[in-house]
Amino acid sequence: MxxxxxxxxxxxxxxxxxxxxxxxxxxxxxxxxxxxxxxxxxxxxxxxxxxxxxxxxxxxxxxxxxxxxxxxxxxxxxxxxxxxxxxxxxxxxxxxxxxxxxxxxxxxxxxxxxxxxxxxxxxxxxxxxxxxxxxxxxxxxxxxxxxxxxxxxxxxxxxxxxxxxxxxxxxxxxxxxxxxxxxxxxxxxxxxxxxxxxxxxxxxxxxxxxxxxxxxxxxKTSGPSFTRTISSPSHKVRSTFILSDGEMKKLKNGMSTFVAICAHIWSCLATSAAAAGEVVQDDVQEYLTSPVDCRRRLNPPLPENYFGNCLVFLRARCSHGRLKGDGGFLAAADAIAAAVKEAGQGILEGFKRKPESFSEWKSRNRVIPISGSPRLDPCARITDGEERLSMNVCIQIMMERLIFAREETVE
Structure with a gap:
C-alpha cells in the first residue's frame, strides 16, 4: 500500500x-x-x-x-x-x-x-x-x-x-x-x-x-502545538456504524437525536468494557464531553458566518455502574441532557476557570470526547458530483478500542 x-x-x-x-x-x-x-x-x-x-x-x-x-x-x-x-x-x-x-x-x-x-x-x-x-x-x-x-x-x-x-x-x-x-x-x-x-x-x-x-x-507561558506526533499503535481501529431511521426512532422517544446517539454509545461502551478486558469499578466516574457552538448564545449574538472559534463544552458525568446497568441508556441520556442545558446557560460565567477545568478533564482516564456534527457537511461535490463516502463523520468518538462514525443525516 x-x-x-x-x-x-x-x-x-x-x-x-x-x-x-x-x-x-x-x-x-x-x-x-x-x-x-x-x-x-x-x-x-x-x-x-x-x-x-x-x-x-x-x-x-x-x-x-x-x-x-x-x-x-x-x-x-x-x-x-x-x-x-x-x-x-x-x-x-x-x-x-x-x-x-x-x-x-x-x-x-x-x-x-x-x-x-x-x-x-x-x-x-x-x-x-x-x-x-x-x-x-x-x-x-x-x-x-x-x-x-x-x-x-x-x-x-x-x-x-x-x-x-x-x-x-x-x-x-x-x-x-x-x-x-x-x-x-x-x-x-x-x-x-x-x-x-x-x-x-x-x-x-x-x-x-x-x-x-x-x-x-x-x-503564553508555553509554546503552541503545531505538529502531531503519531505512533500508529496497532490496537487502534476505525469503524463505521450506521443507525437506520427505525432504530433512531426507537432510541429517541422524545429526546433529541444528539442526546439519543451519545447516550446509546456511552452506555454501550460501558457495558462492553469488561468484554474488552477493562476492569472498572462501579463507582468510577465516566465523563462525556462535546463542543457546543455558541454563536447564537452570546450577547449580542454573532452571525452564523462568523469565522473563527465560538465553542463552549458540555461536560456530562455518570458512574460506570449506572451506565452499564439495565437503565444505562436512560442514565446516560439524563446526564447528557443536563449537560446540554448547563452549557447553554451563562456562556461566559466562570470562563476564567475554564482553561484549568479543560486541562483537568483531559487528564481524566475515562472521558469520551465527541467531535463533529451532522450540520457540518462540506458538500459532496468537490469532485464533479461524485458520491461522498464514510469519513465525513457526523459524530466521532476516538478511543483505544474504536472510532464510532455515523453517516446518515440526523435532524
Missing amino acids: AIKIVEFHCVSPAAGAGAEQSLPLVYFDMIWLHSPPAETLYFYHTKYSESYFLETIVPMLIKSLSIALKYYLPLASNIIFPLTSATMPVARYADGDSLPLTIATSDADFPKLTANHSKTTHEFRQFVPQMPTAVYSSDNIKFKAATIQVTLFPNEGICVGVTDHHAISDGASLFSFLRTWASIHQSNCAGEYSVLDPFYGRDSVQESDKLSAFVWEQV
Missing part, C-alpha cells in the same frame, strides 16, 4: 484578495493554541484515470481553491505566536502567502478503506497532509494555519485530507470554506457559485478584550 507524491503547490488567494489581513485571535481561539492540528479525511467515489485527474481535475481544483481563499484569507495565513512583545497572537496574511496543496496517488485498497468494517488507524496516516515546519525567531513562532492533500486512487476514488490548526477556526468556519470551494469547483470557476462571505468582526465578540487578555496570560 504505497503512496506517491506527484505535485506540490503553494496556492495563493486569487487576484482581488488584498495585500494584507491581520486577524486577532480572541479567547475562543487561544484556548486551542496548545492543541495539535485537527485532521479530517473525505473519501469520494470517482472513476478518474491518473492522466485525466492530473491533466483536467487538478488544475481546476487549484484554480477553485485559489478563488475560495480570496474570501478565506486566514486559511492562507501564518499564525504568529509572540515570544517577547506585549502583543497577542494573530493570524496574519501578507501578499504572497499561500496554502500548501499536495497532490498524490495511491494503490491502496479504496473499497476496504471506505467500508464500514474496522480498519487499523495507521492505514489512514499517509492521506493526512502534514503541516510545514514552523519558523522561529527571537520575537515569535510563525506557523501555517492549514494544509490540504488530495490523493487519487486510480479508477476508484479520491481522498481530500485537510489539516488545520484549531486556533484558526472551528468546524463551522472550516466547513463554510469547504462548501465555498466545492461550489466554485462545481461552477468550473465561472462565477456562478455560492459564497457565504465570512464575518471577521472581532469587536463583536462578547467581552473580547478582557477575556482575551486573561486567557493570553494563561497560555
Whole structure:
C-alpha cells in the first residue's frame, strides 16, 4: 500500500484578495493554541484515470481553491505566536502567502478503506497532509494555519485530507470554506457559485478584550502545538456504524437525536468494557464531553458566518455502574441532557476557570470526547458530483478500542 507524491503547490488567494489581513485571535481561539492540528479525511467515489485527474481535475481544483481563499484569507495565513512583545497572537496574511496543496496517488485498497468494517488507524496516516515546519525567531513562532492533500486512487476514488490548526477556526468556519470551494469547483470557476462571505468582526465578540487578555496570560507561558506526533499503535481501529431511521426512532422517544446517539454509545461502551478486558469499578466516574457552538448564545449574538472559534463544552458525568446497568441508556441520556442545558446557560460565567477545568478533564482516564456534527457537511461535490463516502463523520468518538462514525443525516 504505497503512496506517491506527484505535485506540490503553494496556492495563493486569487487576484482581488488584498495585500494584507491581520486577524486577532480572541479567547475562543487561544484556548486551542496548545492543541495539535485537527485532521479530517473525505473519501469520494470517482472513476478518474491518473492522466485525466492530473491533466483536467487538478488544475481546476487549484484554480477553485485559489478563488475560495480570496474570501478565506486566514486559511492562507501564518499564525504568529509572540515570544517577547506585549502583543497577542494573530493570524496574519501578507501578499504572497499561500496554502500548501499536495497532490498524490495511491494503490491502496479504496473499497476496504471506505467500508464500514474496522480498519487499523495507521492505514489512514499517509492521506493526512502534514503541516510545514514552523519558523522561529527571537520575537515569535510563525506557523501555517492549514494544509490540504488530495490523493487519487486510480479508477476508484479520491481522498481530500485537510489539516488545520484549531486556533484558526472551528468546524463551522472550516466547513463554510469547504462548501465555498466545492461550489466554485462545481461552477468550473465561472462565477456562478455560492459564497457565504465570512464575518471577521472581532469587536463583536462578547467581552473580547478582557477575556482575551486573561486567557493570553494563561497560555503564553508555553509554546503552541503545531505538529502531531503519531505512533500508529496497532490496537487502534476505525469503524463505521450506521443507525437506520427505525432504530433512531426507537432510541429517541422524545429526546433529541444528539442526546439519543451519545447516550446509546456511552452506555454501550460501558457495558462492553469488561468484554474488552477493562476492569472498572462501579463507582468510577465516566465523563462525556462535546463542543457546543455558541454563536447564537452570546450577547449580542454573532452571525452564523462568523469565522473563527465560538465553542463552549458540555461536560456530562455518570458512574460506570449506572451506565452499564439495565437503565444505562436512560442514565446516560439524563446526564447528557443536563449537560446540554448547563452549557447553554451563562456562556461566559466562570470562563476564567475554564482553561484549568479543560486541562483537568483531559487528564481524566475515562472521558469520551465527541467531535463533529451532522450540520457540518462540506458538500459532496468537490469532485464533479461524485458520491461522498464514510469519513465525513457526523459524530466521532476516538478511543483505544474504536472510532464510532455515523453517516446518515440526523435532524
